[in-house]
Amino acid sequence: MQTTFNITYEDGWYPVEHENGRPFRWSGPRARVRVTAAAPCRSVWLRLTCGVWGAAPSLPSLTVAVNGREAGSARVSEQPGYLTFPLGEGCDFDVELQLDRTFSAPGDVRVLGMMVKSLDAFDEDALDSSLELEGWYERETHEYFPFCWMGREASVLVPALARPGTRFLSLPIAAETGSGEQVLGIWRDGRLLAEIPLRRGWHLYDVDVPDEARPAAAGEPASARLVLRLNALCPPEAHPGDPRALGVRVGPIEAHHDPRRHAQVTSFYQAAQVEAVCAAAPQNGDEVCCGVPAVGDGWNGEERDERGVFRWTRREAVLLLPDHVRRRRRFCSLPLFSAFRNLAQQVTLSAAGHELVRLDLAKGWHTYSVALPEPGGDLEITLRVNVLTPASSHPGDPRELGIRVGAVTLHDDERRHEREVFLASNAVQNQREMQRGATVLESFPQTLGIDLYGRCNIKPSCVYCLWEPMKALEGEAVDETVDDRTLAGYGGLFQGARLLVNCSFGEPLLHPRLDRVLDLAASHGKVLELSTNGQAFTPRTVGLLAGRRVHLYVSLDAASRATYARLRNDRWDGVLAGLLCLRDARRAGGGWPRLNMVFMPMPVNLDDLEAYFRLCRMVEADALVLRPLLHLEHPGIVRERGGYRFDYERELMTPTALEPVFAACERYAARYEVNVVSQFDFGLAEASRFRPAATL
Amino acid sequence: MGKEEGVSATDLLGYPNEPLCREPWESYYILRRGILPCCYGSTPIAPMAEWKTAWNSPALQEIRRYLVRGELSPYCLSSLGCPVVQRFLEQRRRSPLGALDPRARSPLLRGMNRLLGGVPARLYRLLPLRKGLSR
Numbered sequence A: 001m002q003t004t005f006n007i008t009y010e011d012g013w014y015p016v017e018h019e020n021g022r023p024f025r026w027s028g029p030r031a032r033v034r035v036t037a038a039a040p041c042r043s044v045w046l047r048l049t050c051g052v053w054g055a056a057p058s059l060p061s062l063t064v065a066v067n068g069r070e071a072g073s074a075r076v077s078e079q080p081g082y083l084t085f086p087l088g089e090g091c092d093f094d095v096e097l098q099l100d101r102t103f104s105a106p107g108d109v110r111v112l113g114m115m116v117k118s119l120d121a122f123d124e125d126a127l128d129s130s131l132e133l134e135g136w137y138e139r140e141t142h143e144y145f146p147f148c149w150m151g152r153e154a155s156v157l158v159p160a161l162a163r164p165g166t167r168f169l170s171l172p173i174a175a176e177t178g179s180g181e182q183v184l185g186i187w188r189d190g191r192l193l194a195e196i197p198l199r200r201g202w203h204l205y206d207v208d209v210p211d212e213a214r215p216a217a218a219g220e221p222a223s224a225r226l227v228l229r230l231n232a233l234c235p236p237e238a239h240p241g242d243p244r245a246l247g248v249r250v251g252p253i254e255a256h257h258d259p260r261r262h263a264q265v266t267s268f269y270q271a272a273q274v275e276a277v278c279a280a281a282p283q284n285g286d287e288v289c290c291g292v293p294a295v296g297d298g299w300n301g302e303e304r305d306e307r308g309v310f311r312w313t314r315r316e317a318v319l320l321l322p323d324h325v326r327r328r329r330r331f332c333s334l335p336l337f338s339a340f341r342n343l344a345q346q347v348t349l350s351a352a353g354h355e356l357v358r359l360d361l362a363k364g365w366h367t368y369s370v371a372l373p374e375p376g377g378d379l380e381i382t383l384r385v386n387v388l389t390p391a392s393s394h395p396g397d398p399r400e401l402g403i404r405v406g407a408v409t410l411h412d413d414e415r416r417h418e419r420e421v422f423l424a425s426n427a428v429q430n431q432r433e434m435q436r437g438a439t440v441l442e443s444f445p446q447t448l449g450i451d452l453y454g455r456c457n458i459k460p461s462c463v464y465c466l467w468e469p470m471k472a473l474e475g476e477a478v479d480e481t482v483d484d485r486t487l488a489g490y491g492g493l494f495q496g497a498r499l500l501v502n503c504s505f506g507e508p509l510l511h512p513r514l515d516r517v518l519d520l521a522a523s524h525g526k527v528l529e530l531s532t533n534g535q536a537f538t539p540r541t542v543g544l545l546a547g548r549r550v551h552l553y554v555s556l557d558a559a560s561r562a563t564y565a566r567l568r569n570d571r572w573d574g575v576l577a578g579l580l581c582l583r584d585a586r587r588a589g590g591g592w593p594r595l596n597m598v599f600m601p602m603p604v605n606l607d608d609l610e611a612y613f614r615l616c617r618m619v620e621a622d623a624l625v626l627r628p629l630l631h632l633e634h635p636g637i638v639r640e641r642g643g644y645r646f647d648y649e650r651e652l653m654t655p656t657a658l659e660p661v662f663a664a665c666e667r668y669a670a671r672y673e674v675n676v677v678s679q680f681d682f683g684l685a686e687a688s689r690f691r692p693a694a695t696l
Numbered sequence B: 001m002g003k004e005e006g007v008s009a010t011d012l013l014g015y016p017n018e019p020l021c022r023e024p025w026e027s028y029y030i031l032r033r034g035i036l037p038c039c040y041g042s043t044p045i046a047p048m049a050e051w052k053t054a055w056n057s058p059a060l061q062e063i064r065r066y067l068v069r070g071e072l073s074p075y076c077l078s079s080l081g082c083p084v085v086q087r088f089l090e091q092r093r094r095s096p097l098g099a100l101d102p103r104a105r106s107p108l109l110r111g112m113n114r115l116l117g118g119v120p121a122r123l124y125r126l127l128p129l130r131k132g133l134s135r
Ligand code: SF4
Pocket: A456, A457, A458, A460, A461, A462, A464, A465, A466, A467, A504, A505, A506, A507, A533
């Protein structure tokens, strides 16, 4: 438990002022404070957040005396940063702060020493996280990791590092420079413990502390002082407008003794592994993506929806395909969106006065493949819709809207063309049959639910998982192999589906033929939806996923180690390191796989909500998915985990209890610029159509 | 949505012709625990091995038939994890007649739901991504 100190400003201080709502005081040349604790402490530290704010002509040196004896001295920085001094043992400290020079600002008669933003005392034996001593700028708390910028060199006190059994040091660090340009050396007692080549952005690093650097004598302090040294500062152009000499951002440094955590985290930042992952994004043969139509008549401005960037056509629009881009490719893949559900909208494509094709448009986005006329040459394709999107469906928007057109692709793959034609015609037929009210269908479903893998790496299962009853229901099929060959064997059911959704009670990333499954889905133009618990992220699986048309749903429901332990287990750090590696791989893979971070609001995790938004921003998630905990009548599931009693029934939140959660999500979504998808509204549209006499 | 020459946009776009729920047309789940017509179906309509025939099986035809009529089939009503069903039962409970209708809180249906786990096939359902929060 943290020790509470009482800090009294005594003589030598000017009155409190405020800047951006935050209080500060200027000291004179000499100032005193009194630090008291309720009970004696073995080792107390005093930390000042101070600077001269660019106002002084030269930087003063601060000398601190405690109960009449000198405790140390240090140079006060220009910008507010930390200076920390040992007060020693006891519970009552009379602290004198003496500056070697003062200055006066123009128009201000005061004799100024330094500006102090805060004064804090710490009991070394009660530290629950690392204590920045010197060389740090003020802590910032608006990102997932609370962090301090360090300059070129900084020192830190790490609790429990010297405790027997502790072997590893965990460091969240964000560098602004690319691979390995900045190297961080970690020193203790004049010995170099480790050197870490830093990667761009936030990463989690884990260092094995050499044995001899771990004194473990009984009665000695368990914390240890480390010095961090950078080979180079962050280039000033990486932080324009910020005059500080910045190195890297460092989050809370922790000591631990878990070799599995160390191995998992380490695997993600070993340079070769990550580079291999980022290079793994597959290329798509001879295709060329022309992007969203940018020239030609008849287009409205560029917009974005859940699928990506698009433009609305007017009634007619002209698509220009110049010869130097087309290069005799024979096929054009056109992602088109129609708002009509009754197939009333058609688009006719023509070139040089000849009709190329007339397409019935299924609702929503579908890819339509068109064979281009021979030979090559510049091509002007006119798209003309038979009916506009009703103006009354977009009130307040006076534009003439035909259909949406996404990024156009040209290719020369005849089989792909045939597949895309089949997929689109199946979608149209499926919709036609549904609109007709057919109950026997010739078409195939557009979404195929599959069950890739029946085993899970979380044992015991997540607290809300219905593992046992599900496995009982699966019976003999539990060990049924479902792989790429099985899927291909589903024939039309596989061929006709645009979306493959894995619904296993199990972890799909553990599938022994995951690479083949991904290849099959890619070669058939399917989008694959995989839900994962995130614990199966490894450099290999991340590498397999990089650049694939996969929608990942990562179920965490927690943004802290403690909450994660209540729901699942102690593997939080590996999940975090995996997500950061995935972020880099997705950048290299053109944003694929898409990343959806799932959060089921429950009393157990509500305190993590804001941090979850920060986490989503850090890992560059496409969306935060709010999902209801599955409604079960009298679930009777009560599990003790991570010091918490998870009672399923109690965790099911009522609509009233959810209201403030949704309101908070609105705020956080705007603050952290995170897209939120709420799955709480499933069934709303249907509910508006219940007939009064709907039967039971 | 507004109206155009006396016809509402939803009519023009073809909403009224759609069944109450589109899942059993657009989706199909071949899972180890059996074949399911939608992501919220609680009871398999056939074992996994019958994936080929279950797509147009009498059981699935019946589910579709009800939905075309704008009604929930007994199958759907047994799938208490389904939000459509939950909303329906909630409406029934709130309506003066529904409150009297013992079937709106059928212990049998609730019993079935528990027995079968009441687990949707697709716990992790993709809904369209939207900018900002919508409910
Ligand atoms: S990851 Fe999924 S299948 Fe595995 S235990 Fe958790 S909820 Fe169950």
